[in-house]
Amino acid sequence: DSGVTQTPKHLITATGQRVTLRCSPRSGDLSVYWYQQSLDQGLQFLIQYYNGEERAKGNILERFSAQQFPDLHSELNLSSLELGDSALYFCASSVIGSGEQYFGPGTRLTVT
Amino acid sequence: GESVGLHLPTLSVQEGDNSIINCAYSNSASDYFIWYKQESGKGPQFIIDIRSNMDKRQGQRVTVLLNKTVKHLSLQIAATQPGDSAVYFCAETIGGGADGLTFGKGTHLIIQP
Numbered sequence: 001d002s003g004v005t006q007t008p009k010h011l012i013t014a015t016g017q018r019v020t021l022r023c024s025p026r027s028g029d030l031s032v033y034w035y036q037q038s039l040d041q042g043l044q045f046l047i048q049y050y051n052g053e054e055r056a057k058g059n060i061l062e063r064f065s066a067q068q069f070p071d072l073h074s075e076l077n078l079s080s081l082e083l084g085d086s087a088l089y090f091c092a093s094s095v096i097g098s099g100e101q102y103f104g105p106g107t108r109l110t111v112t
Numbered sequence: 113g114e115s116v117g118l119h120l121p122t123l124s125v126q127e128g129d130n131s132i133i134n135c136a137y138s139n140s141a142s143d144y145f146i147w148y149k150q151e152s153g154k155g156p157q158f159i160i161d162i163r164s165n166m167d168k169r170q171g172q173r174v175t176v177l178l179n180k181t182v183k184h185l186s187l188q189i190a191a192t193q194p195g196d197s198a199v200y201f202c203a204e205t206i207g208g209g210a211d212g213l214t215f216g217k218g219t220h221l222i223i224q225p
């Protein structure tokens with residue numbers, strides 16, 4: 001158990017819909033990262049937050065957004081969903097300055 | 113395309129043998145490299161890391177080698193056990209690891225009894 005929690009575990013929704021994925025980092029970790037894992041694209045970095053502020057952006061679509069709240073939990077919002085957004089979404093957290101990221105169990109999103 | 117890639121998608125080894133998983137990276141500015149293990153249905157799990165000022169780092173039954181000249185990274189697992197069966201990813205980043213990771217496509221390690 002990495003100490004990172006993600007909800008929900010599974011999510012099935014229709015094209016065009018909007019969903020919110022939630023992540024709670026390990027106790028004491030200020031950095032939160034979001035990754036997408038799909039069969040064709042592999043594991044891709046989406047976005048990072050540090051202590052409530054956006055720190056780095058990766059291959060995140062404009063339809064996707066994230067935020068980190070004062071209690072350090074983070075949410076990833078996916079809107080106008082397409083079939084190609086079906087994937088595993090992982091959250092990771094780390095201590096600032098450490099490259100060792102701890103991954104949560106992921107949320108499996110299926111868009112039908 | 114990917115800036116980090118793997119030479120072999122699947123590696124099959126006998127239980128008890130040593131395993132070597134290879135990785136090539138293309139971004140010469142990367143200064144921090146990590147190996148992750150992902151078991152079926154789980155998130156990636158940190159195995160070992162290495163910074164660009166090192167050539168070798170050892171952990172428990174694992175060793176990571178970094179060859180900056182040819183931009184090559186390898187993970188050696190000693191005395192492979194059934195629990196080592198998983199997909200292994202190498203990842204790289206710039207700036208010491210504080211930012212997002214760029215992952216390779218993964219190698220599936222299969223342990224034969």
